[in-house]
Amino acid sequence: MNILVINSGSSSLKYQLFNMPVPSPISSGLVERIGIEGSYIKHIVFKGTEKFIIEKTAFIADHGEGLKQVLALLSEGELAVIATPDDINAVGHRVVHGGENFSGPTLITAEVKDQIKKLFSLAPLHNPVNLKCIEVAEETFTKASQVAIFDTAFHQSIPQQAFRYAIPEQYYKEEGIRVYGFHGTSHKYVSEQAVQWLDKKESKLISIHLGNGCSITAIRNGKSVDTSMGFGPLSGLMMGTRSGDIDPSVIFHLIEHAGYSLNQLSTLFNKESGLLGVGGSSDMRDIRKLAASGDEQAILALELYAYRIKKFIGAYAAILNGMDAIIFTAGVGENDRDMRETVCDELAYLGIEMDKEANQKYNGGIMDVSVSNSKVKILIIPTNEEYEIASQCYRLMQM
Numbered sequence: 001m002n003i004l005v006i007n008s009g010s011s012s013l014k015y016q017l018f019n020m021p022v023p024s025p026i027s028s029g030l031v032e033r034i035g036i037e038g039s040y041i042k043h044i045v046f047k048g049t050e051k052f053i054i055e056k057t058a059f060i061a062d063h064g065e066g067l068k069q070v071l072a073l074l075s076e077g078e079l080a081v082i083a084t085p086d087d088i089n090a091v092g093h094r095v096v097h098g099g100e101n102f103s104g105p106t107l108i109t110a111e112v113k114d115q116i117k118k119l120f121s122l123a124p125l126h127n128p129v130n131l132k133c134i135e136v137a138e139e140t141f142t143k144a145s146q147v148a149i150f151d152t153a154f155h156q157s158i159p160q161q162a163f164r165y166a167i168p169e170q171y172y173k174e175e176g177i178r179v180y181g182f183h184g185t186s187h188k189y190v191s192e193q194a195v196q197w198l199d200k201k202e203s204k205l206i207s208i209h210l211g212n213g214c215s216i217t218a219i220r221n222g223k224s225v226d227t228s229m230g231f232g233p234l235s236g237l238m239m240g241t242r243s244g245d246i247d248p249s250v251i252f253h254l255i256e257h258a259g260y261s262l263n264q265l266s267t268l269f270n271k272e273s274g275l276l277g278v279g280g281s282s283d284m285r286d287i288r289k290l291a292a293s294g295d296e297q298a299i300l301a302l303e304l305y306a307y308r309i310k311k312f313i314g315a316y317a318a319i320l321n322g323m324d325a326i327i328f329t330a331g332v333g334e335n336d337r338d339m340r341e342t343v344c345d346e347l348a349y350l351g352i353e354m355d356k357e358a359n360q361k362y363n364g365g366i367m368d369v370s371v372s373n374s375k376v377k378i379l380i381i382p383t384n385e386e387y388e389i390a391s392q393c394y395r396l397m398q399m
């Protein structure tokens with residue numbers, strides 16, 4: 001069964017085509033810098049043990065245009081992997097915000113699209129582009145089932161004491177104001193990999209997803225019990241362009257004393273803060289280069305970033321009453337050795353002791369980089385949201 005997975009972020013679109021249940025993709029790729037200068041597409045086709053790469057650079061105005069170009073790459077030329085759009089049986093869409101209505105893979109109907117639209121203001125960087133991609137896929141793959149996999153779904157197991165804010169009940173009942181949590185597909189995938197690796201029936205894990213968006217989740221026996229993102233994907237850890245936790249008094253202050261509008265506030269906290277706002281770039285690789293050259297703002301950005309993660313590890317160690325493993329995943333978690341080292345430094349009291357040499361040598365796959373007598377394992381697990389989405393789609397299609 002051919003399942004095309006579309007994972008669209010604020011300025012990028014990642015995709016993978018699977019012939020399920022085979023776990024390795026037939027093709028995968030990435031469209032980056034959508035809507036900004038320097039847009040490019042990297043398209044990969046896998047044939048046996050060989051890998052063919054097509055790279056294109058030309059301005060791509062929006063996600064719709066990006067997706068159309070991807071479809072052309074999949075179906076045209078010598079490296080075509082499908083003959084016609086009808087060869088795709090299902091399209092799995094990552095949708096970031098699903099509110100309280102979705103706890104599993106969902107066949108997309110007009111009503112589901114309405115729900116996704118209603119949540120635009122809560123995930124302004126994500127839900128609008130997610131819906132756009134669904135619409136383009138519906139126009140193109142008219143015979144395929146369109147399936148939504150929500151980032152919020154895995155967190156529907158969070159108990160009330162963790163998902164409610166301490167404000168009057170009417171705001172929860174009437175406005176749906178509560179913690180929803182995000183990156184659920186990634187936290188689910190890596191935590192399941194960790195459980196298999198640990199080979200334990202009962203487990204306590206802390207999963208740390210550090211991509212453009214960053215979040216940390218406490219997982220007991222396979223179920224999310226708390227997570228750092230909340231009502232929208234803005235709270236908790238410091239991110240690429242998002243502030244993470246901030247005292248709401250700052251918002252009152254900026255409105256009252258600096259005349260900020262809602263739009264300006266949303267732009268500030270969603271697009272101009274985090275690594276970009278403090279250190280001058282949203283890309284951790286740039287921050288590393290700046291810090292190495294002695295740039296003080298970049299050094300501060302690194303300190304803030306690591307400090308927050310450490311603080312949440314402490315909090316989740318307390319609510320789980322200990323843990324078997326912490327997991328690092330996503331772009332920064334998998335690739336930034338020094339960030340992992342800084343985060344794990346001086347956590348021996350909690351039983352977290354890193355083998356620094358092993359950590360520096362990490363080179364892919366699942367690896368434990370704790371010392372042999374560390375009470376808590378330190379696992380690096382590459383996330384694979386696309387494969388998790390394809391698996392969930394496949395299961396739904398077989399029901």
Ligand SMILES: Nc1ncnc2c1ncn2[C@@H]1O[C@H](COP(=O)(O)OP(=O)(O)O)[C@@H](O)[C@H]1O
Nearest residue numbers: 009211212213282283284285330331332335336
């Ligand atoms: N070698 C590396 N060292 C440090 N950071 C890296 C490295 N490779 C990628 N990253 C960082 O990973 C982040 C993107 O992570 P990713 O999981 O791809 O994000 P998203 O899926 O949210 O777009 C960027 O900040 C990027 O700089």
Ligand SMILES: CC(=O)OP(=O)(O)O
Nearest residue numbers: 009182211212213233
């Ligand atoms: C929810 C979220 O922050 O997603 P991403 O990391 O892809 O931006």
Ligand SMILES: [Mg+2]
Nearest residue numbers: 009211212330
């Ligand atoms: Mg991501």
